[in-house]
Amino acid sequence: MTRVVALRAAILVASLAAWEIGARAANPLLYVPPSAVVPALGRLLTLDSYPDLPASLLLTLREIVIAYALAIAAGLGVGAALGLNRLAGRVYGPIVAALYAVPAVVWYPSLMLFFGLDAASKIAFGFLLGFFPITLAVLAGIRQVSPHLIAVARAFGARPTAVFVKVMMPAMLFTLVGGLRTGLALAVIGVIVGEILGSKAGMGTLINHAYGLFRTSDYVALVCVTLVLIVGSDAVASLVERRARRWTD
Amino acid sequence: MSDLIAVDRVGKRYQTSSGPVEALRDVSLPVGAGEFCTLIGPSGCGKSTLLGMIGGLVVPDDGRVLVDGRPVTGPDPTRVATVFQDPGLFPWRTTLENVEFGLELQGVTRERRRAVATELLGPLGLRDFGAKYPRELSGGMRQRVAIGRALAIDTPIVLMDEPFGALDEQTRLLMGEWLLDIWRRTRKTVVFVTHSLHEALALSTRVVVMTARPGRIKSVLDLPMPYPRAMESSEMVALRATLWSGIRDESLRAMGER
Amino acid sequence: MDRLTRTGVAALQAASVLVLLGVWEAVARAGWVDPLFVPAPSAVAGAFARMGHGALAALGDTLVKTAIAYALSVVLGVGFGIALGSVRVLREVASPFVIALYGMPKILVLPWIMLLLGFGTAPAILYGTIHGFFPILVLVAGGVRDVDRTLVSVGRAFGAGTWQLYWKVILPAIVPTVLAGMRLGIVFCLLGVLIVEMFAGVRGMGHVLNSLANGFQAAELFAATALVSAASIAIVLGLDALNERLSHWRS
Numbered sequence: 001m002t003r004v005v006a007l008r009a010a011i012l013v014a015s016l017a018a019w020e021i022g023a024r025a026a027n028p029l030l031y032v033p034p035s036a037v038v039p040a041l042g043r044l045l046t047l048d049s050y051p052d053l054p055a056s057l058l059l060t061l062r063e064i065v066i067a068y069a070l071a072i073a074a075g076l077g078v079g080a081a082l083g084l085n086r087l088a089g090r091v092y093g094p095i096v097a098a099l100y101a102v103p104a105v106v107w108y109p110s111l112m113l114f115f116g117l118d119a120a121s122k123i124a125f126g127f128l129l130g131f132f133p134i135t136l137a138v139l140a141g142i143r144q145v146s147p148h149l150i151a152v153a154r155a156f157g158a159r160p161t162a163v164f165v166k167v168m169m170p171a172m173l174f175t176l177v178g179g180l181r182t183g184l185a186l187a188v189i190g191v192i193v194g195e196i197l198g199s200k201a202g203m204g205t206l207i208n209h210a211y212g213l214f215r216t217s218d219y220v221a222l223v224c225v226t227l228v229l230i231v232g233s234d235a236v237a238s239l240v241e242r243r244a245r246r247w248t249d
Numbered sequence: 250m251s252d253l254i255a256v257d258r259v260g261k262r263y264q265t266s267s268g269p270v271e272a273l274r275d276v277s278l279p280v281g282a283g284e285f286c287t288l289i290g291p292s293g294c295g296k297s298t299l300l301g302m303i304g305g306l307v308v309p310d311d312g313r314v315l316v317d318g319r320p321v322t323g324p325d326p327t328r329v330a331t332v333f334q335d336p337g338l339f340p341w342r343t344t345l346e347n348v349e350f351g352l353e354l355q356g357v358t359r360e361r362r363r364a365v366a367t368e369l370l371g372p373l374g375l376r377d378f379g380a381k382y383p384r385e386l387s388g389g390m391r392q393r394v395a396i397g398r399a400l401a402i403d404t405p406i407v408l409m410d411e412p413f414g415a416l417d418e419q420t421r422l423l424m425g426e427w428l429l430d431i432w433r434r435t436r437k438t439v440v441f442v443t444h445s446l447h448e449a450l451a452l453s454t455r456v457v458v459m460t461a462r463p464g465r466i467k468s469v470l471d472l473p474m475p476y477p478r479a480m481e482s483s484e485m486v487a488l489r490a491t492l493w494s495g496i497r498d499e500s501l502r503a504m505g506e507r
Numbered sequence: 508m509d510r511l512t513r514t515g516v517a518a519l520q521a522a523s524v525l526v527l528l529g530v531w532e533a534v535a536r537a538g539w540v541d542p543l544f545v546p547a548p549s550a551v552a553g554a555f556a557r558m559g560h561g562a563l564a565a566l567g568d569t570l571v572k573t574a575i576a577y578a579l580s581v582v583l584g585v586g587f588g589i590a591l592g593s594v595r596v597l598r599e600v601a602s603p604f605v606i607a608l609y610g611m612p613k614i615l616v617l618p619w620i621m622l623l624l625g626f627g628t629a630p631a632i633l634y635g636t637i638h639g640f641f642p643i644l645v646l647v648a649g650g651v652r653d654v655d656r657t658l659v660s661v662g663r664a665f666g667a668g669t670w671q672l673y674w675k676v677i678l679p680a681i682v683p684t685v686l687a688g689m690r691l692g693i694v695f696c697l698l699g700v701l702i703v704e705m706f707a708g709v710r711g712m713g714h715v716l717n718s719l720a721n722g723f724q725a726a727e728l729f730a731a732t733a734l735v736s737a738a739s740i741a742i743v744l745g746l747d748a749l750n751e752r753l754s755h756w757r758s
Contacts, residue, residue, distance in 0.1 A: 098740055103694055114544050148333070148337050149337055154306065155305075156330075156354055157324050207615070207618060223616070230611075
């Protein structure tokens, strides 16, 4: 065990210990020591405390998948349109970038007004969050394709479609995959934020429910499960990114 | 035998930030089949533009270019292949995949493409490098892959725009010898652009000297000597002096312009 | 096409926005959309006028909280960022923790923060600070770590002590990174404050937006949303301009 790993382990253990002792001393109900989380997790996973757990998890997952799929479709489309048409890119590119500077959560009440409290508003919000990084990545990706490679392809007789498929797409794959990964992370956050800020079903609803009833240890357990979902999706994305990186570097 | 390439009184003008520039003026050049024709001249004399016109990548403002009796309207990979100074290999493709590129665009089947490319590796001196990526190859190797890509589509004409310009001198000399060997075996028509007097004299059957901007043809030197050439022979030394005196004035004029 | 000047581009953008507004107005007036959900631009403008004072007060409230959170996250983020970037052991040990905390959606701890701090200004400021702190930390740490080694060697060669090295070489060198972090941080801080206000707030733009949505006051909601968006864009553009002025030696 190297020194660094040992130090990390020490910090982790010390933090958990401090948390345990401090929480018990101050207010175990409010501060939820780690020893309370474990049984809460147990109750959660046996569907004791929240029998709705699988259904909620599934719903949240569904919302994420749909939001992300829509974000990819729109992001690729708009990104390609702005990237391939120089005029459109110069005029509308900055507008997209400016909208990105607005904290996305300001759109959420409008989405709730329009779509109600159901899954639709969460999907819309997740889509909105995931859309921007993908679009900007496609735009950046197209811009950094070497013009010389395009000239070479044309010299060998490639038509515009062949140029796009055989030269541009492989050349920008790396940038694109980075954008897709960020887009997924943001779509996930969008769906979860949406659920917590107001929803009728899904993981966020369960979290709100626990919080409202002061069931703090259940709340922590639910957060852990949600974290697993989030980390899991990012891990999958990271694997895909690594494979793409190996292929295109 | 009619000329394979007929450049007929072409002219080209460009708009630059400092005003209009005339790259070529009234240039006519016939190139016969099987020739190794070198274009040489000072920087900015339009030799790359001229090559671009033959390759269909540049449209002449005046005059026209005929290849095989037909006017050039765009890149024609059935007749003309181009090699650039920057090899322009696709970094995500292996050597074999890069060589196959032109064949792929023409819809040749995978087995056939692979067979042609693999066969070319031998003469290219890249037999063990078929599965390597461009980043794993040296500059000289990359340029050989680019030349292989051009050879794979088996066109009667191959254009080369300072293909060895980015290489060090020793590599250049070796690449020149290698290119000569390939050319003599494949009997293609080559139009070659270079700055190097040595390359012009060692490789060509004909050297065309161009003037400084606006580019016109200053003189043409026929080199009927056999290959390989003894560059130290008195004949070659004299030719080199002749060639240099023709180019030197133009180079000075080009520099004075700047 | 390359001859399109910056004014030309701006003109096209303005024209596009006007066309969009025009079509929207026409569609709304023709009754093709339910005015309950999609108000006409003219209605939104009217709502603006009516809300005016109250909305600006709420915006001010939000911005004050954001400013405090921002100041805190900049000071803490830059401070810890420099520490992490300079001391290799610290960086290596802390790295996985920082990445984990950075990547975790902070909203998951928001209910807990509310339980601890109740309603009011404190949770908004704390949450905003947390939101802005991490991106700044990561950026600055990376910036310090990546300072051109040559510059540091030159400094040392001229006899600079550690304090001088920081003051005269490293700090000026990381100014662009710090500015980039600050630009990122403001959006995150504002985002954090708004989220708290929406989640369980009694004051501020987030709360206003939420109430308007619950009350189905579409025109007022759109107006308020436009107001916050405009404020955010203005702040970011302002920071960008500042960034450019201060980084003129880089071009």
